[in-house]
Amino acid sequence: MREALPLSAVIRCPSNSVHLPAGIRRQCTTTTRTTIAMSQILVIGASGKTGRHVVTGLITRGATVRAASRTPEKLDLEEVYRVRFDWHDESTWGPAIEGIEGVYLVKPESADVVEVVGRFLEEVKTAGVVRVVLLSEGATQTRPDHIAERHVERVVEASDLEWTILRPSWYMDDLVDEDFFGTMIRNDRVIVMTTGxxxxxxxxxxxxxxxxxxxxxxxxxxxxALNLTGPEALTLDQLAKRITATAGPVEGVEESVAEAQKRMRADGLDEGFVTYITRISESIVEGNTAIVTGEVARVTARPPRNIDTFLAEHESQLRPSGKVRSETHAEQALRCARNNEALFRRQISAWAGNKIDDLVDCYASSIVYRDMPFPDEPISGKAAFREHMKGYNALFADGQVEVELVTLTASGTNVVGELRCHARYVGPGAPEEGAPVSWYATLIDTVVDGEIVSEHAYFDPATFDRAVQQVTS
Known part of the structure; x- marks a missing residue:
C-alpha cells in the first residue's frame, strides 16, 4: 500500500503551474482550492466501468483508496484497502465510510434508489465526509424532478456536502460490452440504436x-453538475463507418421507440427497465446527447480521448468471432426502411425548429422539390432549396412550426408522412401580431443512399388566407 504524501489542507497557488510532489501534481489557478490532506477516498463500484479507473486516478494523485464491493475478496486491485459495501445492507455503510474524506458515489439499481441514497448521505454527513462525486447520466437535467435519476441528483444537491454531479454521455466502452452493443457488433455486424x-x-x-x-x-x-462528453458527436451512420474503418463492415440500424420497446419486452425485460431505456432513447432523438462540452479538458487539463483511439485499442473485441451470417433481403429492406424513417424524422425536426442547415443536410445535391399546389415551379439543387426553405420559414414567427406526425410509412426507397402543423403566420397580409394557423401537409420523399433526391409536398395554400381573414374580419 502506498501512503498518501502529506500536504497542507489548503494550498494557495499562483496562476502558473506549481511543482507538487510526484503523483499529486496539478494545474492550479488563482482561486483557492481545498485539497484533502492524506486523502482517504471511498470508491463505490470499484470494479465497475468507471470505478476501477477512478481507483487508478486517485492512486496516481497520492490518495489512499478504500475500494467498496459486495464481494471485496474478488477485487483484482492493487494498492487499495478492500471493504465490504452493500447498498441493501446498511450495517456495511458505517465501517466503509469511517475516516473517509471523499466518496465516489455510484447509485444502486433498485426501486427505492432515492430513499437509499438519501439515508446514505445522512450517514456520510454524520461521519464527517467532506466531498461527494455522484456518477449520474447524460441529459438528466432535462427530466422532471420525480424521475428517479433526476430525483437522486436533487437529493445530492440538497445536501450540505461539497458535491459534484457528473453527467456523462454514452460510454464508448458499451460498444464492446457484451450486455450492450458488443455481441451484435462482433457477431451480427450491426449496431442497433434509437436516435431519430x-x-x-x-x-x-x-x-x-x-x-x-x-x-x-x-x-x-x-x-x-458537469456534462461530460467526448470531443465530437456522431450520428449512428457516422459511428458505424468509424467502426467499419477499424474492424470491418458494420451497419448502423435505426430502431423506432416502439420497435425497441417491443424487442425489450420480448426479451423478458421488466417494464421499469423498458421505461428507463425509452427515456434515454427519447433524449437522444431530441438532440440532448449531441452537444459537445469542454468539461473534461477544463478539469483535467487534457483533451478527452476520441472514438478512433478507443476503437483501435479494442479492435480485437470488435472483429467477428466466427462466420458472419449474411443479411437476408427482407432484413436489408427492413434496415433501409428504418433508416429512411429516421432520416424523415430528422428532416421534420430540423424544419420545425428552423434549423435550415440541418434540414438541407438531409437532401442530395441534385434534390428536386415540388410544392404540388404549384406543379410548374419545381426547385432544383441544394442552393435553390435552401433559399426556398429560408423564405418559407420566414412566413412564421421566429421561423418555428409545431409539427405532429399523423402517419408515417417508410420503405427502402420512399417515405410518406402526413403532418399536422401549427404556427403563427406573419407573411403577406397578416396583421403585425400574426395569425394563428393550422394545416395538414403530406410529404412524399424518394431516398437514395441515405439522402432525399426528390420531394413532393401537398398542402392547401388557401389555409393561410383563411387564417388571416379570421383574425382581421
Whole structure:
C-alpha cells in the first residue's frame, strides 16, 4: 500500500503551474482550492466501468483508496484497502465510510434508489465526509424532478456536502460490452440504436474517471453538475463507418421507440427497465446527447480521448468471432426502411425548429422539390432549396412550426408522412401580431443512399388566407 504524501489542507497557488510532489501534481489557478490532506477516498463500484479507473486516478494523485464491493475478496486491485459495501445492507455503510474524506458515489439499481441514497448521505454527513462525486447520466437535467435519476441528483444537491454531479454521455466502452452493443457488433455486424438521426458525443470511461479523481483529491466544481462528453458527436451512420474503418463492415440500424420497446419486452425485460431505456432513447432523438462540452479538458487539463483511439485499442473485441451470417433481403429492406424513417424524422425536426442547415443536410445535391399546389415551379439543387426553405420559414414567427406526425410509412426507397402543423403566420397580409394557423401537409420523399433526391409536398395554400381573414374580419 502506498501512503498518501502529506500536504497542507489548503494550498494557495499562483496562476502558473506549481511543482507538487510526484503523483499529486496539478494545474492550479488563482482561486483557492481545498485539497484533502492524506486523502482517504471511498470508491463505490470499484470494479465497475468507471470505478476501477477512478481507483487508478486517485492512486496516481497520492490518495489512499478504500475500494467498496459486495464481494471485496474478488477485487483484482492493487494498492487499495478492500471493504465490504452493500447498498441493501446498511450495517456495511458505517465501517466503509469511517475516516473517509471523499466518496465516489455510484447509485444502486433498485426501486427505492432515492430513499437509499438519501439515508446514505445522512450517514456520510454524520461521519464527517467532506466531498461527494455522484456518477449520474447524460441529459438528466432535462427530466422532471420525480424521475428517479433526476430525483437522486436533487437529493445530492440538497445536501450540505461539497458535491459534484457528473453527467456523462454514452460510454464508448458499451460498444464492446457484451450486455450492450458488443455481441451484435462482433457477431451480427450491426449496431442497433434509437436516435431519430441525432448524434451522440460518446465518451471514454477513463475520461469520466479522471474528472472524478481530480475533483475528489484536488477539489473544484463544488456544487456543480458537469456534462461530460467526448470531443465530437456522431450520428449512428457516422459511428458505424468509424467502426467499419477499424474492424470491418458494420451497419448502423435505426430502431423506432416502439420497435425497441417491443424487442425489450420480448426479451423478458421488466417494464421499469423498458421505461428507463425509452427515456434515454427519447433524449437522444431530441438532440440532448449531441452537444459537445469542454468539461473534461477544463478539469483535467487534457483533451478527452476520441472514438478512433478507443476503437483501435479494442479492435480485437470488435472483429467477428466466427462466420458472419449474411443479411437476408427482407432484413436489408427492413434496415433501409428504418433508416429512411429516421432520416424523415430528422428532416421534420430540423424544419420545425428552423434549423435550415440541418434540414438541407438531409437532401442530395441534385434534390428536386415540388410544392404540388404549384406543379410548374419545381426547385432544383441544394442552393435553390435552401433559399426556398429560408423564405418559407420566414412566413412564421421566429421561423418555428409545431409539427405532429399523423402517419408515417417508410420503405427502402420512399417515405410518406402526413403532418399536422401549427404556427403563427406573419407573411403577406397578416396583421403585425400574426395569425394563428393550422394545416395538414403530406410529404412524399424518394431516398437514395441515405439522402432525399426528390420531394413532393401537398398542402392547401388557401389555409393561410383563411387564417388571416379570421383574425382581421
Amino acid at each position: 438521426g441525432s448524434a451522440t458525443a460518446w465518451i471514454d470511461a477513463r475520461d469520466i474517471a479522471e474528472v472524478a479523481a481530480e475533483i475528489l483529491v484536488n477539489g473544484g466544481a463544488a456544487r456543480q
